[in-house]
Amino acid sequence: MKTIITFLLSMMGLSSAFAQELAGVFYDPRDRQEYETVILEFEIDGTNLVREWFTTNLNFEKEGSFCYKNYQEYCNSYGRLYAWTAAMDACPTGWHLSTQEEWDMLTTSYGGVQFAAAEIKEGGDSGLEIKMSGFGEQDGSYIDIGVNGYYWNTADLNAKAxxxxxxxxxxxYLSSDQINQTHRNSVRCVKDY
Structure with a gap:
């Protein structure tokens, strides 16, 4: 059935995506944590693009990373929250902080900004299992765990904003914004291509 839907969408000139089986498990040599990954294939303007994503939030401890309300149990369940400067180079070698273009591929392929979140969040068809991990402020306050999920992204791999x-x-729906660098948000890593 998915093949028929993909074919019909491509015939209509729309982008499509489908999740493959889990690509495997990535073992982070820095701290020996493991992350399941999923491969997503996109058709954008007649070109097939493949991206491999972590299916959980990054949980690598480094300067500028924090557990929600400083409780390790939250890091175990939701991953760490990162200040912007820490987020930019938190992903392991061979992986990078997700870019706006990569989020746009997901959004476009799963129904646009008004509908894509349902397929990207936990239980959705994408396999990404985005969590509602809340966020932190520089003053040490934390809010929204279990309510909202906030994920850093970058315009491109060299962007500073x-x-x-x-x-x-x-x-x-989901939203895309610019935000102050001092916030503490989640990170999803994407394999370099």
């Missing part, structure tokens, strides 16, 4: 993708519990 922080971007933010936001997911909301019970909502199909």
């Amino acid at each position: 922080p971007g933010l993708i936001t997911f909301h519990t019970g909502e199909e």
Whole structure:
């Protein structure tokens, strides 16, 4: 059935995506944590593009990273929250902080900004399992765990200005914004290509 849907969407000139089986498990040599990954294939303007994503939030401890309310249990369940300067180089070698272009591929392929979140969040068809991990402020306050998910992104791999993708519990839409560098948000890593 998915093949038929993909064919029909491509015939209509729309982009499509489908999740493959889990690509495997990536073992981070820095701290020996493991991350399951998923391969997503996109058709954009007649070109097939493949991206491999972590299916969980990064949980690598480094300067500028924090556990929600400083409780290790939250890091174990939701990953760490990163200040912007830490987020830019937090992903392991061979992986990078997700870019706006990569989020745009997901958004376009799963129904646009008004509907894509349902397929990208936990339980959605993409396999990405985005969590509502809240965020932190520089003053040490934390809010929104279990309610909203805030994810750093960058315009491109060399960009210095922080971007933010936001997911909301019970909502199909997502939003994309620019935000202050001092916020503490989640990181999803994408394999270099």
